[in-house]
Amino acid sequence: MSDELHHRLSPSSAHRWLDCPGSVALAEAHGLAGKDSDAASEGRLAHEVFAAMLLGEPLPEAPEDMVALLRPGADTILAHVEATGGHLYVERAVPLGRVIPGGFGRADVIVTWVDDCGPQVWVIDLKYGMVRVDPSHNPQAMLYAIGAMDDLCDGDPPRVLIGVFQPRAGGWRRWSPCPGDLAEFAARVAAAEPLTHNPTALSPTARACEYCPAKGVCPALAASMPTEIAENSIASTPAMPEATTVAPDRVATILSAKNTVEKWLASIYEAARDKVLAGGQPPPGLKLVAGRLGTRAWADHEAAKEALVGALGEAAWEPRKLVSPATAEKLLGKGSEAMPATVQFPTAPVFVPEADKRPALGAPALPLGAEGAS
């Protein structure tokens, strides 16, 4: 994982630089390279725990539920290695020079073995997030697969199996690319690589821009913003149109861009804040101040306990609270007959594209331009 952070074309951000190759050069030009947000500390710890389980090493200190969630995945891999007499590689740096000059990536897990069908390679990517990741045509996993084939497989080309283990989003998912899938993907990467040196080779898409480190400085993203937002965000006297007066087709454009717009505005805020904290000038007319004080906490928990129990007795403690359904299920085990019935209440309604499978609330949408025609 750490080596990837030092290569400009990391597999973990391949979904972005394949869609928008210029994002790499643009981020580099602004000192923003390597600031993708997918290296969260919780995810890093999960990878360390998973690696230790597979290598039979002492586990790093980690929450019990994380250990419990990761264990079945590690057991599945270890059982497979034993059953096939295969080789296990953990956090293996694999070369990507075939498609990215000087490139490499660090695969979470690779298993190789030979059976009646010939050589096999299983590339496994651990994902600890809760947004479901699909292994099919997954650029990160396909890069690892290319690296694993070049690094570990001599002779006949192996059959490749890609696995995503995502314990908080459904567990295992697998995909077996055919040789044509990998060849086509390798050609796509090789074609994109030269463009990653060109900061004007920009191509905004919701998927690429969402976690792009350069979105706060990106002219292509700013140009793609709905004009009501882009123009008014930079106006000296903001004059957003009254919400009820915006035409329906513009409302559709604005709502479709909501996530990207929010992240774009947040990135501008963060960039300005980081600049001031690093000793730079604040934006004209603004200053950075300390945030409001957070919730009060005991300065010395043990001393507070002693004082409050002495003064209040039992009243010093919070009343007992029933565990949540999620905690009860964890304690009782899935499918336990002791589990009481649960209900779920919908959260606030959300706008989604018409193609979404969920039934619509209210009247059906009219075709664009039809509103007001009668």
Ligand code: SF4
């Ligand atoms: S914000 Fe979007 S368009 Fe701009 S560089 Fe990043 S991915 Fe490309």
